[in-house]
Amino acid sequence: MVRSVELFFSLFNNLAIFIALVTVYGYLLRNFKESARFRRKISMGISFGLFAIGCMFAKIPVFEGVLVDQRNAIIALSGVFGGPVSAVVSAFLVGAFRIHLGGGGALAGVIGVSLAAVSGIVLNRFPGSFSSVRKAFTSSLFATLIILRGFLFVKDFHTGWTLMKAMALPYGLAIFAGIMLVGLLLNREKNELAFEVALQENQERLQKEIVRRKAVEEELRRSRERLGMALSGANEGIWDWYIQKDTVFFDDRFYTMAGYEPNEFPETFGEFAKRIHAEDIERTKSAIDRYLAGELKAYKVEFRFLRKDGTYMWIQAKGKIVSRDVEGTPLRFVGLHADITERKKAEEALYLYRFIIDHANIGIYRLAPDGRILEVNPKAAQILGYTQKELSAMSISDIDPRVAHEDWASNWRKLGAHGILNLTREHIRKDGSVIFVEVNRNLIEYGSREYAISFVQDITERKRMAEALENRILALTQPLGDVSDIAFEDLFNLTDIQQLQDLYAKAFGVAAIITHPDGTRITQPSNFTDLCEKIIRNTKKGCEKCKYSDSMIGRHNPDGPNIMACLSAGLWNAGTAIS
The missing domain is CATH 3.30.450.20 (PAS domain)
Known part of the structure; x- marks a missing residue:
């Protein structure tokens, strides 16, 4: 049997197989990416299984009938990077080959392969298990601990336990290092492919977007031409504001309706705003800001715009947001400017006529x-x-x-x-x-x-004045012998008489009034006391007494004015008849 250090380095003689596995894995990912998912997994399982069988040709005996190699590391990686189908296929191929080789350790070998497949399938359920060195270390350690359990099935439990403890460091470290290093390489290959795929997809999307934009721009150009033709009879201009770039497209009519040459001033909002009347600029900017902020449902504003000749024209602006970014921020703002100068003049004239009528x-x-x-x-x-x-x-x-x-x-x-x-x-x-x-x-x-x-x-007052004048003329031209129908009002202008009476009462400090013979008022009281005017004459009985008193005091007296106490309030009065 080989010693621990020799065993470790012997296991790493499979390094060339690992490098080839990484290369084949990259080939499979690139050439089978369009294939059906199941077919791709079968192909990957067969490939990983063949590489694992290749490792088994380097036979390293560690016990009677027990051979070790890096097959279990490859089977585990088959599950991690190929999924359950790949793990089962590769484990089946390797297990069958191990049974074919025979020996006392065949059962333990098949079980070890199965445990490796299970560890790979488990790690496959956790995406990114080899995305960093730390995660690769943890995942490799987990798989190694599962794979080592296969030695327990060599002969009896005691023998298997002893063998597992003996193999834990050299074999376990070799398997751990193989899984970790190759796993990181396979993960890098997988990420590179994902990057290539994403880059290719982005290029394809970009190409499609370029084609689409060209089509949109062409349609926009045609639309502008059609709109320009439609507006040729109207004094309206088109504007298209790219807000974040602060560039504004103005069509030719926008310039010419204000007397400018096309593109005579720069296509920016600032240049446009400089030509808005000072009294209208804040209101116009406020309408734009409120619409872009979503406070207004529609953008519509009227303002005065400077013509090239120095006069101002009235513009009605209408617009709509046609493009936003992913966060909803407005990107493009498109609309029309219509010359409403004549309408404004008509409105002003109408307002003036309305003002004249109302006043x-x-x-x-x-x-x-x-x-x-x-x-x-x-x-x-x-x-x-x-x-x-x-x-x-x-x-x-x-x-x-x-x-x-x-x-x-x-x-x-x-x-x-x-x-x-x-x-x-x-x-x-x-x-x-x-x-x-x-x-x-x-x-x-x-x-x-x-x-x-x-x-x-x-003409009521004029009519009455005319009638009074007519009566006055009639009275003055009537024979003196017949005066029964002549009234005081027919001879005198009551307004003038009232003014004379007020002046007389004020000058002499007396109260004065002119009445008909029956005491009915002809003029309004002048300089009367509140007792007479506001109290006594305000009651029906007091008013009747005052009328009677006035008729008695004002009756004809050949000896001169009548001087007597008032029959209503007891005040001394004087009066005389006008004849």
Whole structure:
């Protein structure tokens, strides 16, 4: 029998077989990677089994009928790197060959091979068992301890135990070193192949991505051409912002609609932002930032943009995020810029017209052909004491009593015949009072529909002044012998009389009032005490007494003014008749 040191080195005479095994393993991985999984495992099991049989030709006797070699190390590695199928196939081949060799140690040899296969299958369940030196050391030690148990089946237990202890150091160390070193080499081969496969797959994916991108770019170019043709009649430009690179593609129309030559200024967001009006830049940037941050569902903003000639045009920008990275960060932001300058001018003009209508000092109505009030301005509502909403829900017959008795259709036909009607009417206010109004009504047609626009002015005061003037003229030109129908108000302007009365009362420190002969007020009290004005005259009985007292004090007296105590409060009064 050989000594321990000789045994150890004899076992390492299989080094060439190990190197060849690593080479064949790499060949099998590369050439059978496309094969069916089961077929690949069978092929690997046969290859590992043949290499293990090759080790058995170096016969190293350690006991009567017992031969040792590196076959168990190869069988264990077959299980680790080939899986259960490979381990079973290689173990079957080696076990059969060991039985063929015969001898007293055949049973122990078959069991040892089986234990090696089991250890390899167990380690196969833990991926990466040889991915580092530490893991390789642990895995090799585990397999060695399992394989050494095969010596227990040599003859009786005592013999087997003695032989196992004797073989533990030389044989166990050789098996441990073989499994660890070859396992690390096989793992490196496996990783290199995995790297090659991954590299090849990445190259294939990259090639496909290049082809796909070229197709996308070509389609994008065609789409831009089609879009450019579609937008040729509209003043709109395309932009495509690569956010992280801060480059913006502007199509030719983007430049030319603002008077620039294509590509006249650099394609960056900063260059674009420099041409936004100072009053609009913060609002525009805020809209962009909020949309990119997900705070806005859509990007739409209007701003003023500097033309090449130094004037500003109004732009409406719309856009959408079309590309994000794996974390959801926006990468590309694409959209349109439309020239809305003319629309803005129209809106401004409309706003000005609306402002003029809302602040006009005349009532304005928009009427439907059936007489419904569709819209009024604030002044119209103020004249009648309604809100705009209330008045817009009514018909002209609700405020003009004459319309209720007239045929509105006839009125509309008359308006259609003349285009303009000038009327003087009575309108009923919300509180039931009646006012005189002057109406200028015009017929307009808009969008194939007809409307009447009425301009209404309250002329109640003017009407009353005209009537008062007429009565004054009538009174002044009436014969002096007939004065029964002449009223004080017909001769004098009450506003002027009131002012004179207020000045007189203030100058002489007295209370003053002008009444009809029956004591009814003509003017408002001037300089009255709170006792008279706010207490006595505020009660029905006190007011009647004051009227009677005023009529008595103001009665005609040929001897001069009447001076007497007030019949209501006992204060001294003086009065005279105006005749």
